[in-house]
Amino acid sequence: MNKIAGRRQFLKLLAGSSAIGALAACAAPAAPGEGSQAPVTPAGGEPGATPQAVMDTGPRVGGTYRIVAGGDFVKTLDPGSAEAFEDWWSVGQLLFNMPYAFDREGNFYPDLAADLPKISSDGKVYTIPLRKGVKFHNGREMTAEDVKFTIERQLWPEVYSWGKSYLNTIVGAQDVLDGKTKDLAGVKVVDPYTVEITLDRPQAVFAALMSITIFGVVPKKEVLDAGQDWGTKVVIGTGPFKFVEWQPQQRAVFERNPNYFKPGKPYIERVELNLNVEESVRLLRWESGEADFLIGIPPAEFPRILADENLKDVLRSTPTMTVHRFNIHMTAKPLDNLKVRQAIAHAIDKNAVVKATGAPHIVTDSVFAIAMPQYDPNFRSNYQYDPDKARALLKEAGYENGVNVGKILGGRTRASPEIEVIHAQLKAVGIESEIVLGLYNSPEIADRLRSGDITLHILSWSASYPDGYDYAAPLFTCKAREAFNRSNYCNPRIDELLDKAEGLPLTSPERIAAYREINDIMVNRDVQSVPLFNQQAFQLSSKRVRNDLLHPIYGLPVLEDAWIAM
C-alpha cells in the first residue's frame, strides 16, 4: 500500500513506449514443454519443411549467441540498479538467480531456495530454506549470509536500487534506509542454509516479490571487496552465464558457467549482447546473419515479418505483462462529467488502435495483464466501440455540438500511431482534442498530467512479477497520485479493497474478487481508464538456435534452456 512505484517501472515505461514494437505480441507459437531437454519442433512448421540438421540435434554445448539490441539505458549490471530492459534481463536471466522465480507459464517455483517459504500463521514471518551447494561464478558457495546481504544492501542509502520500495514492509527497513544501521533486523540468518524474513504486517505478495531481479543474490565478500567496480567491472552471480566484459553502450559478453547448479545447463558457450544499435540497422544486421537474435523489430516491418512464412520458425513471441491503458483525468473539465468519459470509451475502437501499432497485440478490457491471476477472461467493458452511443451520451451531457476535452499526450518526438488513431476516433464523434508531444517521464509532463493541463494519456506499464499488486499499488490508489496515478483519480473503495486483499493468500478467491472489483470500478463505474491492449513481445531468432523462447516477464528469451544446433 505504502509502496511507491520503483524507478524500474519508470524506465520500463520508457522502454515500453519507444519499443512498443520491440515488445509486441501475437498468437504465441505452441510452446514446447517447459525445461524439456527434448528437441523442439518449431511451432507451426511441419517437420519435413525444416532442415534435417535441425531435427537431429538435441541440446548440445557450444556456440555463440549473438544479440543485437537497442539498450541505450544500460548503466550497470548490479541487480539493484539494472532496471531498463536488456540490462535487467541480463541480471535476471543470465548472471544471477533469485530465491524464487516464475517460469514461462507463470508457475512460481523455488530457484535458489530449496523449497517454497514457510509462512507463519500470522502471515508475517517467511522462513526460506536455501539450496545447498550453489556456487558463485568464482567457486565460493552461496550461503544465507549472502542472501541477507543482498536484501539489506539494497536499502543502504549509498546504494542505488530501483527496488527499495518493494522492501519497506521488512521489519527495520526504515532504519537501514535512514542510514541508522547497515543491519536489516527483519532478515535473520538462522543457519547457513536458512533465512528468516519478518514483515511488519502480513503481505501475501512478498513471496512473489522475491522473484524480482533486485533479489538476485550477490556474493557479500566479493561485492564489498570490489567497491566501485561492482556492477561494471566485477559482476559475480550464481547464474547460468558468467560475466566476461562490458563496454558501456556498446556490448556485453557472457560465457557459460560450467558449474551451474542446474546440471547440464546452460548449453550456449558464449552470449554477445551488442547494444545501442539503431532500430533499422539492427534489422539489417540480423538479416545479414551477423546476429542470431534481434531485440526490437521495427514496428513498420511487423506486418511484413508476421506475414512471412519463412520467418515463422524464428519468430519468438509471448504475451507480456504490459497493459496499455488510455487514462482520463478525473477532475479536469469537461472530463469530470461521467457521461463525457463514457462517450470517450464508446468512441474508441480498440481493434483499430491495435492495428495501427502494426502488431497483433491482444485487445483487452482489463486493467490487469492476462498473465495475472486477477485477470478475468469473462470480463467485458460496458462501453464497447459504438460511435452512435458516444454521440448520444455527448448529447445527454449537453455537448450536442461537440466538446473539447483538452490535450492528449502523444509521444516523445512524434505522436504514436495509437494516439493519432484515438485522436481521430474521438474527433469522429465530436470530441475535439489537441495532441502534445513530450516524455511521460519528464517532470514537466508529469506535472502537466497531474494538474490536468494534459488530460488524456496512454500509460503502458510493465509489471515485474505476474500479480495485479504491481499495477494497483503504484497506479490505482489515492496515495499513488504521488507516483504514477497521474489522472487525479481517487476512489476510496479501491484503497479499501487493496488493504483488505493485502494479507490474503495470492490466489485466494476473496483476494482475486477484490481485484476484479477494482477492475470493474475503473473500467465500468468510474470510466477512469480505457484498457486498450495487452502487449505481446515479438523478437526474431535464427534457424540455428533452439528453444530460446521468450519469458513473459522479460519479453526476452530464457537462455539457460536454449542451445545452438548448428
Place this chain on the structure above:
Amino acid sequence: MQAQAALPGIKETIPAQHTWLGGVWRRFLRQRLAVLAGVVLLAILLSALLAPVIAPYDPEKIFPEGLGNPLPPSDKFWLGTDGRGRDLLSRLLWGGRISLAVGITASTIALSIAVLVGGLAGFLGGRIDYIIMRLVDLMMSVPSFFVILLLVALLNPSPLAVIFVIVLFGWPYPARVFRSEVLSLRRRDFILAAQSLGAPARMIFVRHLLPHVLPLLVVYLSLSIPGAIFTETTLSYLGLGVPPPTPTWGSMVLDGQPYYRVAPWLVLCPGLAIMLTGVCFNLVGNGLREAIDPVRKER
C-alpha cells in the same frame, strides 16, 4: 542599373517607366531553367493554396484498411496511404500549405527586419552602426540550431513558434549584406545630390535607398525561403514543429521514415516535394539576380 536613355534618332518603343521592370522580365525569360523552375514553383504554390479544393480527402482521415500497413499507390489513393491509413496525396498538399506558409512568412519578416536594421546601420553609421553590427556579430556567433531547438521546446511547438525562431536567427546575416549595400549606395552621386538639396535623412532613406536595395531583397527572399522551409522541416522532423496530426512535409518524412523499406514512397514523396521546392526557389532566385543585376553576375 539605370534605364538607358533612348539615344537620339532611335524610336522610343518602350514607355520609360516600364523599361527597368520590362528589362528584368525579358532577361529573366531568357533563362530557360529559371523560367521552368518558376512554372514548377507556381504549380507547387497553387496546389498548396488550393489544397482544400483539390485534395481528394481530409488529410487527417484514417482509412482502416491502411492502418499499421501502408497501402501502395492505387486508384483510390494516388500516392498510397501512410502507416496510419491516411491519404498521402492529401497530406502532401495540405502539408505544403504549412511548410510553404511558414517558410515564406518567416523569410519575409526576417528580411524586412534585415533591410531595416542593416539599412539603418549602413545609412546612419557611427555609434548606431557599431551597436547594431556588434549585435549582428553576437547573433551570428551563437550556434543557432541548438538555441532554436531550445526555444521551440520552451515555447511549445506551433507554427508561430517556428516562425519566431526562424526570424530570430534569420535576420542577422542579410542585415550585414544590406548594410554593406547601403554603405556603397550612400556614397553614390544621387544620394549626395539629394543631401545637398537638403532632403531630410528619413526621406533619403525611404525614397532613395530602400528602392535601390529592393532588387537585392527580392533575390535574397527567393534564396532564403528554402532555408526557412528546411528549418521548419527539420524542426518537424525532430518533433518540434507543428503538432500532429496536422501534416507538414517535415513531419511526413518523420512519420514515413520507419517505413523506408516497406513503403519507401512515404519518405520519397515529401522528401521530393521539399527538394523540388528548394531547387526551384534557388533557380528562380538566381534567375532573378541575373535578370535584375546582369553586371554583377558573380556576386
